[in-house]
Amino acid sequence: MAYVNRTNAESGVNLLALRSHNAALVLDLLRTAGEGGISRLELAERTGLTPQAVSKITARLRADGLAAEAGRRASTGGKPRTVLRLVPEAGHAVGLHLDRDEVTVVLCDLTGAVVAERRVPLDLGAGAEAVVESAAGEVEALLAGAGVSVLGVGVALPGPLDHARGVLHRVTGFPEWDGFPLRDALAGRLGVPVVVDKDTNAAALGIAVVGSGVGALGGGASGSSGSAGASDPSGSAGPAGSSGASDPSGSSGFSGPSSPLESFAYLHLGTGLGAGLVIGGGVHRGARTGAGEFGHQVIQLDGPPCGCGNRGCIEALCLAAVDRGAVAEAARVLGVGAANLVGLLDIDLVLLGGRTVAAHEEAFVRGVGAVLEERARLEGVDDGAIPVRVAPGGARGVAEGAAQLLLAPLFGRGED
Amino acid sequence: MAYVNRTNAESGVNLLALRSHNAALVLDLLRTAGEGGISRLELAERTGLTPQAVSKITARLRADGLAAEAGRRASTGGKPRTVLRLVPEAGHAVGLHLDRDEVTVVLCDLTGAVVAERRVPLDLGAGAEAVVESAAGEVEALLAGAGVSVLGVGVALPGPLDHARGVLHRVTGFPEWDGFPLRDALAGRLGVPVVVDKDTNAAALGIAVVGSGVGALGGGASGSSGSAGASDPSGSAGPAGSSGASDPSGSSGFSGPSSPLESFAYLHLGTGLGAGLVIGGGVHRGARTGAGEFGHQVIQLDGPPCGCGNRGCIEALCLAAVDRGAVAEAARVLGVGAANLVGLLDIDLVLLGGRTVAAHEEAFVRGVGAVLEERARLEGVDDGAIPVRVAPGGARGVAEGAAQLLLAPLFGRGED
DNA sequence: CCACTTTCGCAACGCTGTTGCCAAAGTGCA
DNA sequence: TGCACTTTGGCAACAGCGTTGCGAAAGTGG
Numbered sequence: 001m002a003y004v005n006r007t008n009a010e011s012g013v014n015l016l017a018l019r020s021h022n023a024a025l026v027l028d029l030l031r032t033a034g035e036g037g038i039s040r041l042e043l044a045e046r047t048g049l050t051p052q053a054v055s056k057i058t059a060r061l062r063a064d065g066l067a068a069e070a071g072r073r074a075s076t077g078g079k080p081r082t083v084l085r086l087v088p089e090a091g092h093a094v095g096l097h098l099d100r101d102e103v104t105v106v107l108c109d110l111t112g113a114v115v116a117e118r119r120v121p122l123d124l125g126a127g128a129e130a131v132v133e134s135a136a137g138e139v140e141a142l143l144a145g146a147g148v149s150v151l152g153v154g155v156a157l158p159g160p161l162d163h164a165r166g167v168l169h170r171v172t173g174f175p176e177w178d179g180f181p182l183r184d185a186l187a188g189r190l191g192v193p194v195v196v197d198k199d200t201n202a203a204a205l206g207i208a209v210v211g212s213g214v215g216a217l218g219g220g221a222s223g224s225s226g227s228a229g230a231s232d233p234s235g236s237a238g239p240a241g242s243s244g245a246s247d248p249s250g251s252s253g254f255s256g257p258s259s260p261l262e263s264f265a266y267l268h269l270g271t272g273l274g275a276g277l278v279i280g281g282g283v284h285r286g287a288r289t290g291a292g293e294f295g296h297q298v299i300q301l302d303g304p305p306c307g308c309g310n311r312g313c314i315e316a317l318c319l320a321a322v323d324r325g326a327v328a329e330a331a332r333v334l335g336v337g338a339a340n341l342v343g344l345l346d347i348d349l350v351l352l353g354g355r356t357v358a359a360h361e362e363a364f365v366r367g368v369g370a371v372l373e374e375r376a377r378l379e380g381v382d383d384g385a386i387p388v389r390v391a392p393g394g395a396r397g398v399a400e401g402a403a404q405l406l407l408a409p410l411f412g413r414g415e416d
Numbered sequence: 417m418a419y420v421n422r423t424n425a426e427s428g429v430n431l432l433a434l435r436s437h438n439a440a441l442v443l444d445l446l447r448t449a450g451e452g453g454i455s456r457l458e459l460a461e462r463t464g465l466t467p468q469a470v471s472k473i474t475a476r477l478r479a480d481g482l483a484a485e486a487g488r489r490a491s492t493g494g495k496p497r498t499v500l501r502l503v504p505e506a507g508h509a510v511g512l513h514l515d516r517d518e519v520t521v522v523l524c525d526l527t528g529a530v531v532a533e534r535r536v537p538l539d540l541g542a543g544a545e546a547v548v549e550s551a552a553g554e555v556e557a558l559l560a561g562a563g564v565s566v567l568g569v570g571v572a573l574p575g576p577l578d579h580a581r582g583v584l585h586r587v588t589g590f591p592e593w594d595g596f597p598l599r600d601a602l603a604g605r606l607g608v609p610v611v612v613d614k615d616t617n618a619a620a621l622g623i624a625v626v627g628s629g630v631g632a633l634g635g636g637a638s639g640s641s642g643s644a645g646a647s648d649p650s651g652s653a654g655p656a657g658s659s660g661a662s663d664p665s666g667s668s669g670f671s672g673p674s675s676p677l678e679s680f681a682y683l684h685l686g687t688g689l690g691a692g693l694v695i696g697g698g699v700h701r702g703a704r705t706g707a708g709e710f711g712h713q714v715i716q717l718d719g720p721p722c723g724c725g726n727r728g729c730i731e732a733l734c735l736a737a738v739d740r741g742a743v744a745e746a747a748r749v750l751g752v753g754a755a756n757l758v759g760l761l762d763i764d765l766v767l768l769g770g771r772t773v774a775a776h777e778e779a780f781v782r783g784v785g786a787v788l789e790e791r792a793r794l795e796g797v798d799d800g801a802i803p804v805r806v807a808p809g810g811a812r813g814v815a816e817g818a819a820q821l822l823l824a825p826l827f828g829r830g831e832d
Numbered sequence: 833c834c835a836c837t838t839t840c841g842c843a844a845c846g847c848t849g850t851t852g853c854c855a856a857a858g859t860g861c862a
Numbered sequence: 863t864g865c866a867c868t869t870t871g872g873c874a875a876c877a878g879c880g881t882t883g884c885g886a887a888a889g890t891g892g
Contacts, residue, residue: 012463047428078869286762346702494838
């Protein structure tokens with residue numbers, strides 16, 4: 001089943017909620033299926049609903065313009081299955097990535113594909129009003145060129161912050177942001193819904209939803225290029241891949257496009273060290289939406305001092321090793337933290353990202369992986385160690401994930 | 417809302433599922449309300465359903481013998497609300513706690529109250545067949561005296577193990593258990609459903625469901641006595657508190673009985689060191705149901721060797737400190753691990769349990785709390801540090817939690 | 833004693849997914 | 863070419879869900 005009841009407050013379900021849940025479920029399967037599409041009967045099998053129910057639901061989705069028929073599969077002895085696909089242009093969302101020194105804005109369609117993009121330098125320390133004004137200007141400029149209305153704007157920036165209220169805490173290095181109601185300020189300025197989250201959470205969400213070629217097991221490119229359509233931020237929507245409807249791989253076969261990831265940790269090593277946790281397909285934010293404080297995990301009792309005032313934080317150890325050129329040591333330290341996390345949460349996968357990792361991808365993947373393998377060996381786990389990979393998405397991944405802050409709920413992911 | 421969709425496999429919802437979900441929700445509220453009961457209108461408010469829907473649902477529950485009317489509240493100017501309560505005797509489950517040197521078996525009613533109990537010495541190293549036979553014998557003896565049929569048997573024992581398949585891994589110190597299909601063995605022997613889980617998870621589940629007086633904020637006894645009815649394993653169910661139906665505190669007021677806990681970590685310090693994690697009201701077990709590996713978290717790079725073969729594990733450091741009588745140091749070490757965990761997951765509460773903690777309750781609560789307070793101070797969190805408490809339930813808590821492995825699903829908690 | 837408030841069930845209703853049935857659209861063999 | 867067969871998928875009737883409308887029941891207060 002698919003229920004989880006929270007505080008018992010307002011978790012009763014009526015028929016309207018049931019309908020939107022099932023519709024979101026179908027929509028999510030359509031999205032996951034991608035260009036290839038998916039037939040009604042497959043939808044029925046995957047959801048557990050009857051074919052008739054799926055027919056009704058997809059009829060509604062088609063009437064709403066969210067889904068469309070896209071060719072048919074090869075027959076297996078009877079009437080061939082009609083393939084349905086998501087209509088990407090049926091909705092758009094803006095993803096806004098406020099980094100320390102630049103701002104990236106992307107416009108994404110329903111599939112999460114980037115339709116337009118802007119990137120300009122921006123000093124996050126220039127003051128709240130100025131930054132909000134600049135960011136809003138970039139969003140407006142992006143939308144003016146596209147001529148579409150959007151569901152809202154997702155904003156990702158370095159934490160810590162309060163996701164539920166959209167209020168910033170003390171952004172490391174920019175104390176003037178403390179307590180600033182970024183969500184309400186931007187929403188008031190732009191007149192559309194705004195959601196704010198940590199950059200690590202946005203990146204993790206983007207990966208969780210798109211699952212960009214990161215198979216949890218085997219497969220996948222060992223390289224780094226990553227997400228679909230890494231080029232052309234122009235108008236022509238959709239990735240460059242196969243354009244036709246009939247694939248030669250036959251009919252059944254569950255070799256479908258990259259399936260979303262269930263549970264993983266995205267570790268971001270850049271100016272600082274943070275984590276985005278995905279558990280059960282959704283971002284885990286915790287009681288006060290402050291989860292993911294990975295960098296100030298202590299892994300060396302009474303170790304060297306950290307900027308946070310504590311001693312032996314993994315961030316301090318890791319950055320210090322990087323600074324003195326000891327990448328292997330930095331990777332080992334990161335691996336210890338990752339292993340602690342994996343042991344505690346039992347996740348499927350560890351993904352590494354951030355500028356520092358990007359500069360030494362192989363060394364970090366190998367170093368972190370070695371620690372996890374050693375830990376798995378000691379525990380005598382049968383099925384081997386948790387895989388370690390470089391996170392897909394690259395520099396634009398955070399902005400894409402920010403757009404998913406608004407897109408994901410349409411597909412039943414997030415918030416709940 | 418209350419939906420979370422997992423892998424998209426079989427998570428479509430039909431009307432039957434909807435009904436059982438809402439029924440479970442109401443049942444859970446009835447259970448939480450305890451002896452005092454709860455009125456139909458309160459159920460409607462808390463679930464978000466209309467009063468009519470609640471009337472229909474409660475009518476079904478009453479017809480099934482699961483709920484009953486229990487007096488009425490004081491009038492507020494009109495017809496007084498009829499109070500409903502759970503019928504505890506409508507179902508029972510057995511909780512079996514296999515510890516290293518003894519076995520505890522409890523029979524619990526629907527509310528989780530212990531109706532009967534047995535405890536005998538047992539060597540966990542005596543071999544799988546012998547232990548299964550002994551345990552099964554104890555269960556049968558317990559049931560013979562009670563004369564009730566049970567939903568099943570929940571088994572809790574030291575991990576690691578595979579909860580989903582009910583197969584043990586290498587129980588520390590008892591290598592002969594590796595790979596033993598305990599669930600199927602016991603289920604075959606007893607002829608009732610069996611669920612197996614780690615002792616820490618069972619304890620955490622018991623606390624999560626019963627929420628025994630452990631308010632997340634303030635309140636509560638600072639002492640240790642703990643769970644409801646720590647005495648009399650006889651027949652008289654329920655806590656000793658207010659027995660009447662009309663409470664003088666008026667009508668509305670959400671001062672209801674101990675509400676279940678949303679998210680916390682149960683840290684168990686005994687022969688080893690482990691954790692049970694509760695996130696979103698349910699036990700978090702992870703992808704391979706191995707989550708909670710807290711003890712072999714490394715918090716001292718290249719520290720002293722641990723029995724697991726690694727170095728600097730928190731378990732080794734903590735136990736070594738205890739062995740040399742440095743309880744304060746052990747508490748500090750434990751606190752560092754707890755703070756790492758709290759930062760990573762952003763949970764509401766830390767609960768401490770296990771024999772070692774029980775021997776020095778105040779020192780551990782104070783020591784762990786101090787580390788968390790210091791960490792919160794450094795982060796500049798407004799609303800103070802996460803509270804630290806001694807886990808309720810005492811020695812019998814694990815067995816009670818084991819029974820909840822079967823009871824909790826009735827109330828929409830667990831598995832999902 | 834009556835007006836008023838509040839609770840709560842019966843009946844009708846709208847909407848959900850399901851079942852029964854049949855047309856449509858292919859394949860495969862004669 | 864024609865017919866039997868398989869498979870897809872929509873139409874219609876249906877059972878069952880929570881909701882709405884309404885009235886009886888059961889109190890309080892003047």
